[in-house]
Amino acid sequence: MADIRSFRQEREKREKGQADYQQKIRRYRLSHVYRISLVAAALIALAVLVTLQYKNHIYTSYEVVGTVDAAVVKGTRNMPLGSNILTYSNDGAHCTDARGNILWNQTYEMQDLILATSGDVVAIGDYNGREVYILNQEKKLGEVNTTMPIRGIAVSQSGRVAVAVADTKVTSINIYDPDGTWRFEIKTTMNQSGYPMAFSLSPNGELLGLSCIYVDSGVIKSRVAFYNFGTVGENKSDFYVNGYTYPDTVIPTIRFMNNGMAYALGDDRLVFYSGTQIPEAADTYLYEEEVQGVYSNENYVGVLFRNSSTEEQHLLKVYQSSGNRVGEYLFNLDFDHLFFGQDNFVAYNEQECLIRTFGGVDKFQGEFVKAAKVMIPLGNSYRYVILTNDSIDTIQLK
Missing domain, CATH: 2.130.10.10 (YVTN repeat-like/Quinoprotein amine dehydrogenase)
Structure with a gap:
């Protein structure tokens, strides 16, 4: 009988230990999820703040970050063509990129373009x-x-x-x-x-x-x-x-x-x-x-x-x-x-x-x-x- 009682006590200890271990795992997992949730919420809040600041930011000036020499010829007209500049007149047209490179040049003769x-x-x-x-x-x-x-x-x-x-x-x-x-x-x-x-x-x-x-x-x-x-x-x-x-x-x-x-x-x-x-x-x-x-x-x-x-x-x-x-x-x-x-x-x-x-x-x-x-x-x-x-x-x- 003593052996039986000892066995039961030992089994109860093991079961209690397993329950405590599982409880610790659950607490760890919940704590981990909680920390991840806090980090995610902080990142979302930061992203929202940055977005709002970006949307509401007012620009008061500008800086020239790149420049090349170019001359606007009298009698020509200029307009965007994609991300480049189209220059045209009754005598011809050419397309220039932001670096000043002429991408193409087309000559013609027109009266009413x-x-x-x-x-x-x-x-x-x-x-x-x-x-x-x-x-x-x-x-x-x-x-x-x-x-x-x-x-x-x-x-x-x-x-x-x-x-x-x-x-x-x-x-x-x-x-x-x-x-x-x-x-x-x-x-x-x-x-x-x-x-x-x-x-x-x-x-x-x-x-x-x-x-x-x-x-x-x-x-x-x-x-x-x-x-x-x-x-x-x-x-x-x-x-x-x-x-x-x-x-x-x-x-x-x-x-x-x-x-x-x-x-x-x-x-x-x-x-x-x-x-x-x-x-x-x-x-x-x-x-x-x-x-x-x-x-x-x-x-x-x-x-x-x-x-x-x-x-x-x-x-x-x-x-x-x-x-x-x-x-x-x-x-x-x-x-x-x-x-x-x-x-x-x-x-x-x-x-x-x-x-x-x-x-x-x-x-x-x-x-x-x-x-x-x-x-x-x-x-x-x-x-x-x-x-x-x-x-x-x-x-x-x-």
Whole structure:
């Protein structure tokens, strides 16, 4: 019996020891999880704090972190082309990078130059002429020659170009591949479709958006039509896949933002269209104020109005490419250029610059040290390339 009692006592000790050991393991694990949770919470709090400080940080000046000599030639015009600078005139064009290297140089002779861009691709033509040059920021892609006078051009990021040519009765929009090969033709007449006001190609060159104006029983109307040059449009008459009519409205602007979203801006409305094959009207915004201008990239559209209710002279209404409203912004800067960043817009003239976030924070509002001809963003770090009269400067806000 004594042995049995001893065995039982020993077993109870072992079981109690195992229970204590398991309890210690549980406490250790809980303590470990707790410490990890505290560290994770601290890191999250730090990240939130840094993000808030970054979003709310105000820049008061900038420093030049890189500069090269450059000269702005009288009679030339300059604009961004991708992350580089396009310089053009009636005699030729060239593209320059931030280090001052000339990437390409194209000569030509034009009387009334017209130009279209999409991303880093540019098409340069001559109104009433018969030549169009297609280039990106690296090289010349091709050249188009027409048999009739050119009335307008549009280009895609793929390099495909749309060229409107006209005779006395018919205006045709011809589609060419980057190498100049003719592919498709859309014919318009005043009696059937109206007069073309604007047209745009999707970035991949598969879709064409066309705005025409015509008079029906004394009423001015606009018609927005979409054409598909892919497999969907092959079985459609003249590649036509969808269209909309707008009475008492003039629509001088139509633009693809990406392969699935386009917008048309009229004198009283902004309409978004959605669809990679058959674009359909989505969001519509009606305006009573007079539209002063429109600015867009692949992510945002900004419609500018003259403001009369407060001291600020400009009212900018901004929308996402999806058609959702971002916000309305009042400001006073008498600007020459405006472009969008990831979460802000930048308005500037040669002397001054305003950078405002969509949250309403003025990240920078100040003067340039030297007159700014062109301003190009470099990523999302508030670093920019600026073309001045005698240099190309890379600046960092601080």
